[in-house]
Amino acid sequence: MAYRLLAPALLAALTTLLVMPITRLFDLPWWGYPLLALSVAPLAPLTALSLAAAAQNKVQGLALMKAAGIVLVPPLVAYFLPTAWQIPLALTPTWWPAQTLWQLQRAAPDWWLLLVGGFLYQAVLLRWLVRRFDKTMHQ
Helix, strand or coil: HHHHHHHHHHHHHHHHHHHHHHHHHCCCCHHHHHHHHHHCHHHHHHHHHHHHHHHHHHHHHHHHHHHHHHHHHHHHCCCCCCHHHHHHHHHHHCHHHHHHHHHHCCCCCHHHHHHHHHHHHHHHHHHHHHHHHHHHHCC
C-alpha cells in the first residue's frame, strides 16, 4: 500500500513544482515552490484513501469523487474572511497549503508554522484513513 500512496503524492508534488513557476501566478522566493509542492503532496493519498474507505462500490466512488470538490471551497472562502473567522476552515486539509502560499507571498515570518501544522494535520488524517481502510478491507 505504501507505493500506491507514495506514487500519487510524488506525482502531485512534481506537478505542482513544475506548474507553479511556469504559470507565474505567484511571486514566491525560489525555495517556496518546493515547500509548497511538498505541502500539497499528501492531498493525493488523502483523496484516494477517503474514496477507498468510504465508497462501497464504483458508483458510490464516482459520486464521492464529485462531492470531493467541496474541499476546494474553504481556502477560497478563507481568502475573504478575517483571520479569526478562518479557524473552522482549518479542518479542511486544503486550507493549510493555501494559507502557507498566502503567507509566503506576503513574506510573513510565520509561514513555516502553517507548513508544519499542515504536515501534522495531514499525517494524522492519513494515519486515520489508513486504519479505516485497513479495517474495511479485512472485515
